[in-house]
Amino acid sequence: MTWIDFIAEPWRHEFMIRAILVTVVASVVAAVLSCWLVLIGWSLMGDAVSHAVLPGVVLAYVLGLPFALGALVFGVAAVALIGTVSRISQVKEDAAIGVVFTTLFALGLVLISVIPSQTDLNHILFGNVLGVLNIDLLQVLVLGAIALTITLLKRRDLTLYAFDRAHAHVIGLNTRWLDTLLLGLLALTVVVGLQAVGVVLVVAMLIIPGATSLLLTSQISKMLVIAPILGGLCSLAGLYVSFYADTSPGGTVVLSQGVVFTLVYLLAPEKGIVAGFAKRRRSARLVAA
Amino acid sequence: MTQQLQQTDFAVEISGVRVAYGDVIALDGVNLELTHGRVHGLVGMNGSGKSTLFKSLMGMVRLTAGTVQINGLTPEIARSAGVVSYMPQSENVDWDFPVRVRDVVMMGRYGLMNRFRRVRPVDRAAVADALEQVQLTAFADRQIGKLSGGQRKRAFLARAIAQQASLLLLDEPFAGVDKPSEQTIIELLRDLALQGRTIMVSTHDLEGLPTLADDVVLLHQRVLAHGSPAEVLRPAVLGLAFGAIR
Numbered sequence: 001m002t003w004i005d006f007i008a009e010p011w012r013h014e015f016m017i018r019a020i021l022v023t024v025v026a027s028v029v030a031a032v033l034s035c036w037l038v039l040i041g042w043s044l045m046g047d048a049v050s051h052a053v054l055p056g057v058v059l060a061y062v063l064g065l066p067f068a069l070g071a072l073v074f075g076v077a078a079v080a081l082i083g084t085v086s087r088i089s090q091v092k093e094d095a096a097i098g099v100v101f102t103t104l105f106a107l108g109l110v111l112i113s114v115i116p117s118q119t120d121l122n123h124i125l126f127g128n129v130l131g132v133l134n135i136d137l138l139q140v141l142v143l144g145a146i147a148l149t150i151t152l153l154k155r156r157d158l159t160l161y162a163f164d165r166a167h168a169h170v171i172g173l174n175t176r177w178l179d180t181l182l183l184g185l186l187a188l189t190v191v192v193g194l195q196a197v198g199v200v201l202v203v204a205m206l207i208i209p210g211a212t213s214l215l216l217t218s219q220i221s222k223m224l225v226i227a228p229i230l231g232g233l234c235s236l237a238g239l240y241v242s243f244y245a246d247t248s249p250g251g252t253v254v255l256s257q258g259v260v261f262t263l264v265y266l267l268a269p270e271k272g273i274v275a276g277f278a279k280r281r282r283s284a285r286l287v288a289a
Numbered sequence: 290m291t292q293q294l295q296q297t298d299f300a301v302e303i304s305g306v307r308v309a310y311g312d313v314i315a316l317d318g319v320n321l322e323l324t325h326g327r328v329h330g331l332v333g334m335n336g337s338g339k340s341t342l343f344k345s346l347m348g349m350v351r352l353t354a355g356t357v358q359i360n361g362l363t364p365e366i367a368r369s370a371g372v373v374s375y376m377p378q379s380e381n382v383d384w385d386f387p388v389r390v391r392d393v394v395m396m397g398r399y400g401l402m403n404r405f406r407r408v409r410p411v412d413r414a415a416v417a418d419a420l421e422q423v424q425l426t427a428f429a430d431r432q433i434g435k436l437s438g439g440q441r442k443r444a445f446l447a448r449a450i451a452q453q454a455s456l457l458l459l460d461e462p463f464a465g466v467d468k469p470s471e472q473t474i475i476e477l478l479r480d481l482a483l484q485g486r487t488i489m490v491s492t493h494d495l496e497g498l499p500t501l502a503d504d505v506v507l508l509h510q511r512v513l514a515h516g517s518p519a520e521v522l523r524p525a526v527l528g529l530a531f532g533a534i535r
Contacts, residue, residue: 039386156406160396163386166377170347171400171452172369218432220387 010243018137019129023235023253025144026196027205030189031231032151034210035223036182039162044094045079045183046206048101050190050199052078054108057124057194062115068139068191075187078104105199127198127250129239136195147188150181158182159220196235197250204254205231212261215268234260297361300325300456300487301346306355308341315341317510319355323489325455328482330502330518331491333530337509339491343458346489347375359456367456371400374454376445378461384434390444391429394419397452419447423477439470446477457481459490463497475501495522 001009010016037046053071060070078100086096112121123131132140151158160168161178169175186206193202209227216226238253245252266273301323308316316338323329333339344350345357348364359367367373374397397419398412420426423443428436436444442462449457459478463471471494478488478501490501498505498518505521507514509530514521521527 039383153405156399159388159392160399163383163388163393164377164396166347166349166375166381167396167448169349170368170373170375171371171397173399214387218387219389219392221392223387 010240015130015132016239016243018132018134019249020236020239022132022137022140023129023196023239023249024232025140026189026193026202027209027231027235027253027257028228029144029148029151030193030202030205031209031213031227032148032224033185033189034206034208034231035213035220035227036158036162036210037186037206038210038214039220040182042182042186043203043207044097045082046186046190047203048082048097049075049078049183049186050193050202050206052101052104053187053190053194054105054124054199055111056108057199058108058111058115066139067136067194068143071191071194072187074104075190076184079183079187123198124194125198125200126248127194127196127201129196129249132195140192140195143188144192147185147192151185154178154181155224197254201250201254204257208254208257208261209234212257212264215264215271230260231257297358299323299358300360301489302356302358302361303342303345304356306342306345306357307353308338308345308350309353314510315350316345319508319510319512321506321512321515323487324504325487326482326485327503328478328488328490328501330498330505331489331508332493332495332498332505332521333508337530339508340460342508343375343460343489343491346456346458347373369400371452372454373456373458374449374452376442376449376457376459376462379438379441379465382433382441384441386433388433389430390425390433390436390447391416391420393433393444394429394447394451397448397450400452415451415453416447419451422450423447424473437467437470438465439467439473442466442470442474443477446474450481455486457486457488459488461491461493463492463494471497495527498522 010020037043053074056070056072056074057067060067081100082093082096085091085100086093091099157173157178160173161175161182165175168178189206190202193205197205209231210223212230213223213226217223234256235253238256239249241247241256242249242252264272269275299322301321303319303321306316306319307314319342331339331342341350345352346359346364348368357364360372362370362372394416395408395412398415399406402408402412417426420429423446425440425443425447428440433441433444462474466474475497478490482488482503492498499522502518504516505518506512507521507526507530513529514526
């Protein structure tokens with residue numbers, strides 16, 4: 001097999017083309033959003049929303065509705081519940097997040113056990129990217145485009161909100177609305193990522209690209225370019241490995257993001273561990289001399 | 290802006306303001322009027338309600354009683370009109386955040402842009418001008434955390450200047466700032482007051498107050514004294530707040 005065959009082979013299968021499209025779109029959309037999530041410190045919120053959508057997905061299946069609709073309803077509901085619990089009681093936000101998302105996730109598991117279905121639990125939990133239908137693909141493309149468009153149009157407000165909420169408020173922006181917008185985008189993005197890697201691993205797509213790009217630059221405008229490129233390339237690489245090595249596609253995609261993060265963590269030009277070590281060595285030598 | 294200034298007698302009118310956090314009363318019947326175009330120093334012990342007073346001007350706390358007016362407007366309308374600007378305390382800023390000095394100053398312009406914050410040439414010019422005034426032009430492309438303490442404060446002051454707000458609220462602008470930078474900031478604030486802006490500065494630095502402020506407000510849940518630095522900074526008056534045992 002020549003290297004051209006190696007590159008071209010996956011594209012000769014329709015299921016692979018759909019898998020590649022879904023995964024790349026999902027990871028690009030999630031990667032853009034991840035930049036703000038890691039800066040605000042909302043990684044746990046991404047985890048919460050992705051788990052909390054499970055009952056929504058199950059109910060949507062029962063009612064014959066699109067998965068995305070059920071997931072979106074429960075994603076938004078989870079976020080609202082977390083906000084309500086932490087605002088109107090003494091329970092701190094991290095505890096509220098923990099209570100709400102585990103309870104909803106458990107509800108999903110119970111629903112699956114009582115509802116006779118053809119759908120494999122594993123497909124919801126870990127994605128079923130090789131079994132994506134055209135209708136799913138359409139959903140992912142449309143929702144992904146909506147999420148990405150809104151995110152990019154509002155990027156300056158989101159950055160201001162992440163950096164200095166008080167200033168955003170003082171110049172007359174509605175910070176509560178921005179809060180809601182960000183959470184809505186999060187729910188939408190989780191829905192998009194579900195098909196690709198499932199509810200358990202989608203959180204990786206919502207954290208790793210942002211965290212990786214933060215180690216590579218000190219400008220959020222550049223993060224917003226680096227993160228989706230990394231996310232997209234890792235998805236492609238992961239799917240190729242999965243195709244030839246016959247490994248779990250969702251798992252391999254996320255694993256490749258993790259590997260790239262590790263490399264960047266060690267080798268990033270300024271913020272990497274090795275660079276930091278070299279810098280300390282150099283200054284120690286200067287002090288000694 | 291100058292028209293706005295002439296419309297009302299006072300830049301800030303606070304009457305009967307009371308703020309409570311649960312059982313803790315932070316402000317208890319604050320009455321205060323701030324004259325346009327002056328630098329007002331705000332002093333008091335930790336926990337005397339200085340931050341809460343700022344927050345009530347910014348509309349970030351619910352008032353249990355009383356009213357706040359800024360240039361004769363409600364705080365909400367004043368905010369939408371871009372009248373208010375705020376310089377946060379250093380410990381409330383994430384200095385590792387990936388933005389450049391230029392980006393932070395540009396944030397002062399957002400209230401004046403359209404809803405997608407499209408940057409216009411006039412915004413770039415205002416940012417460049419503000420950076421020039423605080424002498425940070427050479428540092429415009431640095432990440433915000435890669436500045437000294439005094440430069441960081443000046444960057445946020447540039448943001449307020451770019452915003453063209455008529456009321457500037459500065460929370461502890463001299464904390465962690467070297468003396469030369471403090472002097473630069475004081476001169477800038479005096480200049481801004483001369484241009485007609487009203488400035489309120491909370492500070493622990495009582496010695497610096499006479500050169501900084503036209504008026505001093507002594508706060509301890511209520512306004513204990515309000516007058517010229519010479520009037521307020523007398524031991525007998527300061528004792529009301531700093532000697533007060535409650």
